[in-house]
Amino acid sequence: MKTTIATVILLSSVFAGSAFANESQPRDVLESSLQRSIQQEVEVTRSQVKAENQLELVQYFAEFKFALNPSRVASTVAEAAADYLAGNEE
Structure with a gap:
């Protein structure tokens, strides 16, 4: 029984590690796409x-030329x- 549990834990850690490695690749693709x-x-x-x-700038020069x-x-x-x-000083 203990060996079965140990085997299940070992296999699930191996599969989880490979799943994490596969997940990091799309993340890199996502990051580069986002960048x-x-x-x-x-x-x-x-x-x-x-x-x-x-x-x-063109408008400014046109106004300046007009002025x-x-x-x-x-x-x-x-x-x-x-x-x-007329005495209307501003």
């Missing part, structure tokens, strides 16, 4: 941020002078 997925998400986010920043337009500067000065003469 690839995270890297892809980071790349997508990085690309989106870069595109948004480039768009903001430096001589006719725009003259109209801004004229508006400021009219407000000053």
